[in-house]
Amino acid sequence: MAVYTEISDEALRAYLAEYGIGELVAFRGIAEGVENSNYALKTTAGDFILTLYEKRVDPAELPWFLGLMRHLAARGLSCPQPVAARDGEALRELCGRPAAICTFLPGVWPRRVRQEHCAPLGAALAELHASGAGFAEARPNSLGPEAWASLLDGCREGGDAVLPGLVAELDRHLDGILREWPQDLPRGHIHADLFPDNVFFLGDESGVPRVSGLIDFYFACTDFLAYDLAICLNAWCFEPDYAFNITKARAVIAAYQSIRPLSEAELAALPVLCRGSAMRFLLTRLYDWTHTPAGAMVTRKDPLEYLKRLRFHEAARDVRAYGL
Amino acid sequence: MAVYTEISDEALRAYLAEYGIGELVAFRGIAEGVENSNYALKTTAGDFILTLYEKRVDPAELPWFLGLMRHLAARGLSCPQPVAARDGEALRELCGRPAAICTFLPGVWPRRVRQEHCAPLGAALAELHASGAGFAEARPNSLGPEAWASLLDGCREGGDAVLPGLVAELDRHLDGILREWPQDLPRGHIHADLFPDNVFFLGDESGVPRVSGLIDFYFACTDFLAYDLAICLNAWCFEPDYAFNITKARAVIAAYQSIRPLSEAELAALPVLCRGSAMRFLLTRLYDWTHTPAGAMVTRKDPLEYLKRLRFHEAARDVRAYGL
Numbered sequence: 081m082a083v084y085t086e087i088s089d090e091a092l093r094a095y096l097a098e099y100g101i102g103e104l105v106a107f108r109g110i111a112e113g114v115e116n117s118n119y120a121l122k123t124t125a126g127d128f129i130l131t132l133y134e135k136r137v138d139p140a141e142l143p144w145f146l147g148l149m150r151h152l153a154a155r156g157l158s159c160p161q162p163v164a165a166r167d168g169e170a171l172r173e174l175c176g177r178p179a180a181i182c183t184f185l186p187g188v189w190p191r192r193v194r195q196e197h198c199a200p201l202g203a204a205l206a207e208l209h210a211s212g213a214g215f216a217e218a219r220p221n222s223l224g225p226e227a228w229a230s231l232l233d234g235c236r237e238g239g240d241a242v243l244p245g246l247v248a249e250l251d252r253h254l255d256g257i258l259r260e261w262p263q264d265l266p267r268g269h270i271h272a273d274l275f276p277d278n279v280f281f282l283g284d285e286s287g288v289p290r291v292s293g294l295i296d297f298y299f300a301c302t303d304f305l306a307y308d309l310a311i312c313l314n315a316w317c318f319e320p321d322y323a324f325n326i327t328k329a330r331a332v333i334a335a336y337q338s339i340r341p342l343s344e345a346e347l348a349a350l351p352v353l354c355r356g357s358a359m360r361f362l363l364t365r366l367y368d369w370t371h372t373p374a375g376a377m378v379t380r381k382d383p384l385e386y387l388k389r390l391r392f393h394e395a396a397r398d399v400r401a402y403g404l
Numbered sequence: 405m406a407v408y409t410e411i412s413d414e415a416l417r418a419y420l421a422e423y424g425i426g427e428l429v430a431f432r433g434i435a436e437g438v439e440n441s442n443y444a445l446k447t448t449a450g451d452f453i454l455t456l457y458e459k460r461v462d463p464a465e466l467p468w469f470l471g472l473m474r475h476l477a478a479r480g481l482s483c484p485q486p487v488a489a490r491d492g493e494a495l496r497e498l499c500g501r502p503a504a505i506c507t508f509l510p511g512v513w514p515r516r517v518r519q520e521h522c523a524p525l526g527a528a529l530a531e532l533h534a535s536g537a538g539f540a541e542a543r544p545n546s547l548g549p550e551a552w553a554s555l556l557d558g559c560r561e562g563g564d565a566v567l568p569g570l571v572a573e574l575d576r577h578l579d580g581i582l583r584e585w586p587q588d589l590p591r592g593h594i595h596a597d598l599f600p601d602n603v604f605f606l607g608d609e610s611g612v613p614r615v616s617g618l619i620d621f622y623f624a625c626t627d628f629l630a631y632d633l634a635i636c637l638n639a640w641c642f643e644p645d646y647a648f649n650i651t652k653a654r655a656v657i658a659a660y661q662s663i664r665p666l667s668e669a670e671l672a673a674l675p676v677l678c679r680g681s682a683m684r685f686l687l688t689r690l691y692d693w694t695h696t697p698a699g700a701m702v703t704r705k706d707p708l709e710y711l712k713r714l715r716f717h718e719a720a721r722d723v724r725a726y727g728l
Binding site for chain 2: 086087088089090092093104105106107108109110111112120122127184185186187188190191192194280281282283287289
């Protein structure tokens, strides 16, 4: 949950005056999202989301993210669309920060992932990958394998206070992951953060969940497509007790493959991609955990949730462990 | 900011099925409010707020709060209205907690209080007091002067770690406040927490703020009406550097008096009521500060903001210090 910047009503009114989206009706901070400040904005023209981009987002990269969202939507993917102000610009400034208004997406993210969410999620991921093709520019993954050694270095001092022996265990895991990391899998634009809170669902008439949209593209980058799938397996297929739910994993992968079949090389790489994805979230969480002053008004996510995933994947040395 | 309880989509769907307010369209946690969990709920019938009442609210008192909100709205005050489910009941249960759906109020709370907000606030407070008359039952103020000594006792251990000498200073302030506390001022139902985030404004055509509604009645109780005004003077009339803005105070009080004139006794009591109100918020914040484990995912409010107010009021021994 995050609302970092308080926007005065005068500043908001002046900002809205630059747009042709009606008069202000309501404005409330949204509790979800940890990187940026998001506000539910209602005007006489409808519902919107106002985002202020906070320190972790490089303003120079925002045009790429917004461009990708436009590209995906033009190909039929449901995701928030940047709203241009009267001067044609969508990316603006508010309270000294980059800011944009995007369209509102209906739907609800699943607080508890059920098996019925998994096939729609897998299909939505494959559609995202297919729709991303043709968006010309690449954005390197700044949190990819090249970044992990230095992230781990940044945790050496505080890491063992979180769990004794943690740093040595991570050194060992990271060595293995980097040694086995694939060199040439199909690449494309990936979401790279497709956790349940970034996937909205609506039920159809019979209550079966269908994906109504994907949000929060601010970690999107260009990398192995199957790595995005590995991120989803980690984020969607572990139970609260960290048991891996093979039925959910099968549903995600099968639905993905119904739209974009995985190559033999991608299937063979899935275990190490899962280990790498667990390492990525473990390291950024551990870094935040060890660098956030106790008492800071920020939600820190438990890094050890991802250690448990990492250990599972290390024990599972081939793709059969994932239900295939 | 507070969203304490995560509601599964199944639980939400089952809950909504008890109402006749259309189909679920969107559901997001609201970052504002610290006591309860609030969610922006959109259905095919419109916008609503779903509240889950968390541990600080006594479920037995909820019918009183909801009844007061209905009473006030029936007299023309704009405040959220509990929505009855198909069985006629508005107060229900969700995820093991008391829960209610209320109507959505348009408007925006002022992140930065300007002078133009103050007269509308004062008038809205007086209207609230006038509208509350006739709501039969009384609810004692559980955070009133009778509670302060034991709240302070609960802070004796940790208080001086917040500021050396704090506990002794508060003992001294509290002695004085309780000694001077008035015995017989006009009483009625008060909001008791009318901070800026509980007052929504919309601009009229010329941009002048007008109050669009009051929210969050879960500290409402029966007490001196002028005590509610003192709470507002503390919450609305200090600048970020803790300077008291006498122009704002005059605007609040004059607008209040245009609807409900204060008696001589109320005016004379205003300084001690301001001291008491500063003490009340100081003590609950100090209690939370000293009893919340560091690192807990809860926003703690700085108690010392209210020490500065308390010191101002102590120096201001009569009502002229408030611009009257």
